[in-house]
Amino acid sequence: MGVDWLIDRIDAAVVSRPKSVILVFLLLTGVFLTGIGSISTESGQQQFIEDLPSFQAVEDINQEFGTTFPTETTSTTIVQESSNVLAKPALLDMLKTRERILASSSLRATSVSTPATTVATTLDPSATTPAAQYRAVERATPAEIATAVREAADEPGFTNGLSDDFNGASASASASRGTVTHRAGPGAGAGGGPGGGSEFPPDRVERIDALVQDDASNVWVQGTPPDTTGTTTAVVLPAALVLIVLFLVIAYRDPVDIGIGLLAIVMTLIWTFGFIGLAGIPFAVLLIAVPPILIAIGIDFGIHSINRYREERVRGRSIDDAMSLTTGQVTVAFAIVTGTSTVGFLSNVASAFPPTRDFGLVAAVGIVFTFLIFGTFVPAVKVFVDRARQRYPIPTVATTPLGSESSPLGRILSTGVIVAKRGPVVFLLLAALLTAGGGVYATGVDTGFSPDDFQPAEETPAYLQVLPESIRPPERFEYVRIDNFVDRNFGESGRVLMYVEGRLTRDTALEQMHRASQSPPGTFRATGRLAERQSVVTLIQSRAERDPEFRALVERNDRNGNGVPDDNLPAVYDALSESPNSEIDRFIASDRRSAQVIYTVDGEADDEVVTDDAYRIATAFRVSAQPTGSPVIFDEAISLVLESVIVSLVLTLVGSSAFLIIAYWTIEGQPSLGVINVVPILVTVVAVVASMRALDIAFNAINGTILAIAVGIGIDYAVHVVHRFADEYRERSLYPALTRTVVGTGGALTGSMLTTVFGIGVLALALNPALGVFGVLISLSVLYAYLSSVFLLPSLLVLWERYATETDTVVPTIDTAADVMTGRRSPSEDD
Template sequence: MNYQWIIDRIDTVIVARPKTVIVAFLLLTVLFASGLGSITTESGQEQFIEDLPSYQAVEDINDEFSPTFTEETTSTTIVQDSNNVLSRASLIDMLETRQRILDSDPLRAQSVSTPAETVATTLDPSATTPEEQLWAVESATQAEIDAAVREAADEPGFENQLSDDFNRESASASASRATVTHEAGPGAGASGGPGGGSEFPSNRVDRIQYITHDDASNIWVQGTAPDTTATTTGLVLPAALVLILVFLTVAYRDPVDIGIGLLAIIMTLIWTFGFIGIAGIPFAVLLIAIPPILIAIGIDFGIHSINRYREERVRGAEITEAMTRTTDQMTVAFAIVTGTSAVGFLSNMISAFPPTQDFGLVAAAGIIFTFFIFGVFVPAAKVAVDRARQRYPIPTMATTPLGSESSPLGRLLSVGVTVAKRGPLVFLLLTAMATAGGAVYATGVDTGFSPDDFQPAEETPEYMQSLPESIRPPEQFEYVRINNYLDRHFEENSQVLMYVEGPMTEDSALEEIHRASQSPPPTFERDRRQAETQSIITLIQSRAERDPEFRALVKRNDRNDNGIPDDNLPQIYAALAAPADSDLDSFLADDRRSAQVIYTVDGDADDKAVTNDAYTVANSYRMAAQPTGSVIIFDEAISLVLESVIETLILTLVGAAGFLIMSYWIIEGRPSLGVVNVIPILVTVVAVVASMRALGIAFNAINGTILAIAVGIGIDYAVHVVHRFADEYHERPLYPALQRTVIGTGGALTGSMLTTVFGIGVLVLALNPALGVFGILISLSVLYAYLSSVLLLPSIIVVWERLATESETPMPLFDAVSDAATNQQSPSAGD
């Protein structure tokens, strides 16, 4: 295929009409900038799990079985801490706080659920108002309160509101928690996150904290989980730009070239962010990593382009000739890099997580924008500036490329060529052994998915407090501090929710729920041979125990006399729903087409075991049954993380290898060069995963894209070396071509590597811990890709040349061993 005519057209436009190119790109920048105002944000772990069947089931349960209010509601958690929150003084603190919250009109509190209320109503069952309940505790002795606590411990849910050190005999606990339910504002909705119903009433945390009564205890108010997306973006991008400016100064050493590079970076970001707004893609936490990635790739393209142009200018070529030679080579290299990187990024489209799919799409679009801006706009701007320098006294600070044979960097880069000359096979064998060992070690890397992946640390580093006020994070995230406290002191209930769909009015419906709960699996709590559950059946049994008339109705419709009605179920449901405060709607849908069954499970059991057992119980239903609950949702998410990592890696490697083989077959007529290009990337991937295990980093929903990114970015380095070598090999022998390649391209690679490692490395400043780890992993990927390209690739190329061509280029150590083996096998003269 003759592709040169395309390159020639690009060359002509760049060198003949540079000003037209510049104006066209600036107009496109204005067009993309129009999409910046349409960007929306999205935060939290729900965005990663919302498509899971188990998550959809819990959403259905919330829709069908949650109490219905005329207005949307939001909630606030209150935590009380003292030596004993069940003491008389501490109970008074909480009850006075509760009364003040209910009396505060701006808080629009519907209820405040607290164990102090349960103790008060146990002391005086006739106390129905907050004032009466407070008086019941104030007028009681501590002994009476202790007796009421022991009695209240039999109430469902009482112990769940107390810390796990609750002692029934001594009637003591170090902490309790209460839940305030608010009426949301008009149109606010009940959605979480900034701007949703969870933000209403405004300043509710401060309002509640102001009116708390905490003479004998400490009372803390937990609001909404912090959204660190904007803060992190405002912190990371400026830091990345500062570091990049430093390395651009070192790489370009010319203020005008630095200006061209920075302008191109800004244009790339505007195009990419504008695309996000125009396409309606929400800006989630994972997308924060895209700007540093594109900046790094753009800087790499810019350094290579300017460096190659300077090489030609140093040799005496005029502006037009120098840029034509540069774009002849660099356009092809950039196209190969863009194609393979896009394949790597787009492989994330098969991920089970929507934010990861968005990441792949945006990153692929961004790398294409980077190709056009740095492959066409930057050369055109460079031509226009250098021509202006010939006419006007524009200062020129530097015109020499990075790296020369006599420079310290050039001598350092030559190490890989020296090894390739003396013992490439030995070096490759040692590398293969190390890579194989690393691959075995890497199989032990963990996977994880937790809400903690999306929360910042409890305290922010001290140095962040010196940042400008607009981007300065708080010294401490109170939400996270309280959340950590709850994790340490409260044992969460472990439950499996079963969403059962089917005609619940059929005679066998309740018997089926009963049968499915018999002989439960090991992780399910049981009462004799029956699983410990809450369901429509337990509601019927509880009502029958205290209502003789209802008990008689159940008995008349219980054909096998086991306490489970199996006839006239609509009549049973109607009778059960008769009291206004009936809990029927909590377990049976209004249309009688679905039901909820709540199973209690062992809180210490492994999540995978609980999930497997939950699906075992679900399969025992004849009707459709979907288990759900936090344990199952996050366990399934963990499984999908590993599955997505493997699938995207395979797709990336296969797609990138196929693209490279096809590219080199079209460009050089040597498809085997594509295989040469892939080998360093395999080494890089193994090194990254082995490093993850060594550093104790687990794959999660955020860094699960790292391997595809390692291929997408890392292959950039190998492409530049291989493509430059192919060009040089046309004109000179193997080793001179290799030396010229590694020193010329290696200098640009070094500048690019340093810029990328430190530019993306600033993600460690991210308040989101998973994003910080993500930055570390990308930096490691780039570092390993660089080292494998300048140290390993020369030896691979030497061996490739002996195998793929008929050349007899000397390989001293290999030839010596080969000659010795040949002489030993040859018969002596006397034989």
């Protein structure tokens, strides 16, 4: 009763007061338009991992041990390539570049660390200024430089700055890298993103490039990762619009109806983007997928609404009667689709990743907006326009629906009904076997989380270079080129940071820290039985080696003689902090209640193994110890990707199934139709995951939402078929009802599928590779949902009538092949 009342109210508003409906929706569009100017952007991988405990530990470490100065700092990477970066000309080139960087006030550089500096100070320990270090190398002979290089090779920090082909015997390497540290400007924090400290000083890459000497080597400057969100949006949306207009022309074949559809699309986007701004949700890379999704679903709603209206008009009904019948039918289907899609998208709110949660919320709200605009506004505009056509000479190009029984498309769509007549059981068994096999194959799909997921390819496609200059991406992303060069030429010795919290003034605190580093696991680099590390313990030991007075203090408070004090620790800390150039604040907080230990690990080892080993060491601490660092953060992110995929899929399937069963029970009195509605979605999900494995696509933080989206969008197709069948079945027998369903609704579904597949498929043009894959996966999920709904559902509905109703429908099975070969008719064809 409640549903009928709501539909009657919508019918009355659309048919009786279309001008009022149009005015209300236009006023609401103006309200949402005000929110677009408040949209902020967010990019990079940090947005996905900022809630992880290991990332929070990094934040705590940076806050407590990152700098002793009150100002924030940012950094720039410089890379040098030469036949030998350790030869005298290349060293002088880098040292002169370093001197110029430090002398440039606009760069606000506080330090420039490079292997060339280490060679210079090894040659002359008293050389403390850039000019003195340059002179030390300039006056040295090649033999003296080679000796200094071999001596410096004992320091891990020196070799880490050299390429993998470093040869100590010949004192040669083909590349080196260093870091420029800048003081951020007023109000510029250290965080990434537009306007943050990571982009201060402005144009620093160009400024440093202007200072680089290029006589004996190449020195490259790597700034911040490129933010491709704006460019991708500017490329994707116009391309989607062009394709959508093309398919709207095919589907509607009438310029006025095309204009109505485009107006509704624009309104949907304004409402959704306005909501993003008003709600203060940052526009991250994942939200780029929302507009194509909403456009696709909106086009689907529009095509169904206009197509169904045209079916009734062709039968001779008046404008009011045709629209009343149309809204009475499609509004229910739209409401079911909206409910199930909203459940699917909202399941992402359970994700561990903030951008995924934002995506789920925005997509769900956008689906509701789509339902309101295409379910109420579009019919009202259509009624208003067609009444105007009766009064004024407005040309009408096409009034027929898309697809009829005699058309080529209608004959293709009827294939599913023919199969349902002749052999539904055999067909469904074959589909079940293929789905089961696909499910087993799909279990081998991988998961991943990498910084590479968030950056574009090194070179942009040539077709993007024809775009207007304002949105044209560079031919080559220099940051990515340098990053790829570093990956190829520098072996990574990774780092694991241990964030330790506890009362570190207790006598046993440093002993426990020392013992935790004994006999480290395999992925942790070690010298003897001790892990390679930097901590307050190693700082104490290093200072004791150089300072006899401090060494005596340590020995007086070292009860077991192992060089680690275990008594009167506050006095040891105070003495250490009073020494010149003390680095104690890098490793232990001023309140002596937290510390960090930096471990060196095998950079080539699997992140999962490194993480397991890191937690093994953490358990050896008697105080709270949280491992962190890139290997730990990325491994935890990978595990959360799979967890989020499973949780969102289960929530989506359970929630959508429950919604469908209740909806069909309430509307049709047939809850079993809700179960039938879910079967094509299960087939779609399996096909999507199996395709991911076949295409070597791993689940990651961006495409981890794909299964929930496949359910949310895919149910759209199945709902239209099942709901239309239920309406037709009230007045017709089984097979005529199936034929009218798949030809009438199938024609609209075909137009919707083509629009969606190509409209969302344009995400493949995205500069962000993960987003491009995301678009491909959504297109595949829509294609699979369409095929299963049009060709699988008729056979399922035949079995539904046989076993879920009181009819005695004859269901042909194994004798179908013989019937076809001998030309006999199946009993079911008599209907």
